[in-house]
Amino acid sequence: MYTDQLKRKLIIKKPIQRIVSLVPSQTELLIDLGLEEKVVGITKFCIHPYYLKQNKKIVGGTKNIKINVIKKLNPDIILCNKEENTEEIVAECEKIAPVHVSDIYTLDDCLELIHQYGNLFNCRTEADKITQKINFKLNDFKTFIHNMPKKKVAYFIWRNPWMVAGNNNFINHLLTLNNFDNIYNSKSRYPEIELKKIRLEGDPDFVLLSSEPYPFKEEHAFEIGRFTHHAKTIFVDGEMFSWYGSRLLKAFDYFKKLHNRII
Missing domain, CATH: 3.40.50.1980 (Nitrogenase molybdenum iron protein domain)
Incomplete structure (x- = not known):
């Protein structure tokens, strides 16, 4: 069973x-x-x-x-x-x-899924290898991020209407792991937001525009930037923040490069 x-x-x-x-x-x-x-x-x-x-x-x-x-x-x-x-x-x-x-909400959920697939599909050895590699990269990243200051961010996933990552989802879990303080953490899931209120709702240091599911472009970055104080807009690989499973083997190296870009 x-x-x-x-x-x-x-x-x-x-x-x-x-x-x-x-x-x-x-x-x-x-x-x-x-x-x-x-x-x-x-x-x-x-x-x-x-x-x-x-x-x-x-x-x-x-x-x-x-x-x-x-x-x-x-x-x-x-x-x-x-x-x-x-x-x-x-x-x-x-x-x-x-x-x-x-x-999936957390990294532990991801590891549990890999374990379940290992049992379901009779590939426990392969599943164990992937989870061990993920844990190694995770611990290495925690050391890397340990002394870095928190940065206020807004993570956008959609336009018309404007939608962001709130709490209670995997994206927010990875934002927290990155020492990113999500200004929309008080809102559930993927809320619609009013762009003109972004300064009142947290005034982020960085605006992260995900590569999926919406294909954000420079004009959208400019549009958002008009309503922030002096937030820096960064286009980020949405797969690294929202795909779980073996994609995590690449995600932590990506996060390191991301932080090195914004220091």
């Missing part, structure tokens, strides 16, 4: 040979666990590794799947995420195969 991160029981009656992944970061993790041959279906946003979309069946996006395409793939398991996929998607997929739902 297996469980997912929502403590839902999964009944797996046979060895898993066919996997459909509806979450880009989890797709990348599967490949790094050595499971590429077993992955039969992915989303159009599963861009790592770059060649994967040429070799696997695209089953839609994370919020809009092609359920009939998934059914034809005859998967043994479908992988979802509480934030990325809707309850309706999970319910529809459960009519086809067991569905594992991840629920």
Whole structure:
């Protein structure tokens, strides 16, 4: 008997040979666990590794799947995420195969997911290697960041309406790890904000414009900058702040370079 991160029981009656992944970061993790041959279906946003979309069946996006395409793939398991996929998607997929739902807020949640995949897909050795490397890089980064002063930031994810990372999400967890004081930490999840109030709501030292899901450009940085005091705007790699799993093996080195840029 297996469980997912929502403590839902999964009944797996046979060895898993066919996997459909509806979450880009989890797709990348599967490949790094050595499971590429077993992955039969992915989303159009599963861009790592770059060649994967040429070799696997695209089953839609994370919020809009092609359920009939998934059914034809005859998967043994479908992988979802509480934030990325809707309850309706999970319910529809459960009519086809067991569905594992991840629920990620912290690094510990990430490590738990890797452990669960190690058990589910009988790749415990590979899973252990990845978690050990992540822990090593994490401890190294904590030493690096230890004496650095906190910096007030606003992390933007969308425009029209303007949306930022608040609290109770993985992005905010990594911002905190970076000694970034999120000025919208009092707001839940991914709130809409009024740009003209940014100084009243915290007046950040740095405005971080994520590369995803919105493609921010220089004119947007200028637009935001008009309402800050003297905040420096930085374009950041959104994957490093929001993708979990094996992407963390690259994230901590990226964070080091980011801090060296803004010292």
